[in-house]
Amino acid sequence: xxxxxxxxxxxxxxxxxxxxxxxxxxxxxxxxxxxxxxxxxxxxxxxxxxxxxxxxxxxxxxxxxxxxxxxxxxxxxxxxxxxxxxxxxxxxxxxxxxxxxxxxxxxxxxxxxx
Amino acid sequence: xxxxxxxxxxxxxxxxxxxxxxxxxxxxxxxxxxxxxxxxxxxxxxxxxxxxxxxxxxxxxxxxxxxxxxxxxxxxxxxxxxxxxxxxxxxxxxxxxxxxxxxxxxxxxxx
Numbered sequence: 748x749x750x751x752x753x754x755x756x757x758x759x760x761x762x763x764x765x766x767x768x769x770x771x772x773x774x775x776x777x778x779x780x781x782x783x784x785x786x787x788x789x790x791x792x793x794x795x796x797x798x799x800x801x802x803x804x805x806x807x808x809x810x811x812x813x814x815x816x817x818x819x820x821x822x823x824x825x826x827x828x829x830x831x832x833x834x835x836x837x838x839x840x841x842x843x844x845x846x847x848x849x850x851x852x853x854x855x856x857x858x859x860x861x
Numbered sequence: 862x863x864x865x866x867x868x869x870x871x872x873x874x875x876x877x878x879x880x881x882x883x884x885x886x887x888x889x890x891x892x893x894x895x896x897x898x899x900x901x902x903x904x905x906x907x908x909x910x911x912x913x914x915x916x917x918x919x920x921x922x923x924x925x926x927x928x929x930x931x932x933x934x935x936x937x938x939x940x941x942x943x944x945x946x947x948x949x950x951x952x953x954x955x956x957x958x959x960x961x962x963x964x965x966x967x968x969x970x971x972x
Contacts (some may be wrong), residue, residue: 787964790905795958795959795960850907
């Protein structure tokens, strides 16, 4: 089944404790992206990647890192999480190597930073 | 930066009626527009898209209208059904590879 998977789905952590949220897609998509969703603010793009080893900042990249060493995986890294990073996170992928085109979203990761 | 706003945070319609969800944007360089539907507890799902060289595009029960003069985008859903209840987001690219989303409209379908 074609899909985007994220792990973990739920995470409660404490300020400053490094964490990684994994994202994997099995559709051989070039473009992958991370978003955070907060009430009243919609989805905001954190980082995106147009291909392996090519990443770029979205609208809210501060406090996050990403890497794209393989086409299928695009982990999101929070080196030192803070409470303002409590949010619902979505990973997405697209066949098209740009922001255009249908993006397939994962099920989301709900992160709470205490 | 780009700003995208929806006109109403909540829209209630009767089952069988047509729904119209509106979206306004600020960047005249925006060249690609897309609508997503998000059901409770799930990630967004693609509905329909349109490029700036078009002003109308139709899908199954959905139509997207683009008015570049007033920077306005709308999604029309014909014969709205209970399964259409969700949050609807418009999104657009401003000539690059970033996708900017609006804040969403909650569509409630009343039986």
